[in-house]
Amino acid sequence: MSVSLFQRVKSSNITVRPFPHVVIENALPEELHTELRKTFPTRQTLGLELGQNERFSTPTCKLREIDGITPLWRQFVEYHASKEFLDEVVELFGEMIVELYPKTFISIDDLRSRSVVVRTPGTRIPGALHLDAQVSGNTPAIRPGVPRGIHFDATVALWAGLYYLRGEHDDSIGGNLQLWEWPKSYSFRKKSSLYREGMDPRKVHLLKTIPYRSNTLVFLINSIDSLHSVTERMPTPHTRQFLNFLCDVKGSLFRPLPPPHTRIRNLIFRKLGLN
DSSP: OOOOTTTTOOGGGOBOSSSOEEEESSOSOHHHHHHHHHTOOOHHHHTOOOOTTOEEEEOHHHHTTOTTOOHHHHHHHHHTTSHHHHHHHHHHHHHHHHHHOTTTOSSHHHHHHSOEEEOOTTOOOTTOEEEEEEEEEEOOBSSOBOSEEEEOOOTTEEEEEEEEOOOTTOOOOOOOEEEEEOOTTOOHHHHHHHOOTTOOGGGSEEEEEEOOOTTOEEEEEOSTTOEEEEOOBOSBSSOEEEEEEEEEOSSOSOOOOOOHHHHHHHHHHHHTTOO
């Protein structure tokens, strides 16, 4: 039985602009989806003590050491941090990745031939792709709150994926994913000067809203254009549950320019020999 989240993804499903991404409802066969949802690791199993509406992500390297994770969940996370999954990504997104980052990946063959290691905090192997699949969520909320504002992921991140496993009785409101786009006329420098984590939504345009619905897959290639956020969650006793899977490289894939006041300050410091 395949546990791949890409088993129902086709090239025709992919949206290329303003950044490569795909959204698939009913990503897995219902029997497999139901079993994963039913056996989603609890915070008690993961050994987590957290506050309200707080994000958690337990990576593959730690999940390997935790008792109480079912064999299916172990297979699920290991697959999405494997060379086999990289091959699926390359098949569907390889040309787009090389087009975005030709200095990092000179060809699809170069991308496909990279060694794959399971991501471990603090460890970066030159040339390798560091994959991870994380049991993730947001804890119950006792007051309204936004889990995360508009942002792109860390500049070492090549891709990001979410697979929602909303609880069967979860009647919470909010926690939807939103994708955003810059005005089409904006240059890289303009985007860099405006970008802030949790930036004002009036500076960008809403591309689409993806409901927090179980068995929904979202996958994107990270760049300065890959803006996304999570909508406000209303008070709820339920945990927002999902698999978070990603890939990091050693060194930044892109380098946003600092805002104008920072560039001026740095120039003055260099003139004065203070940096």
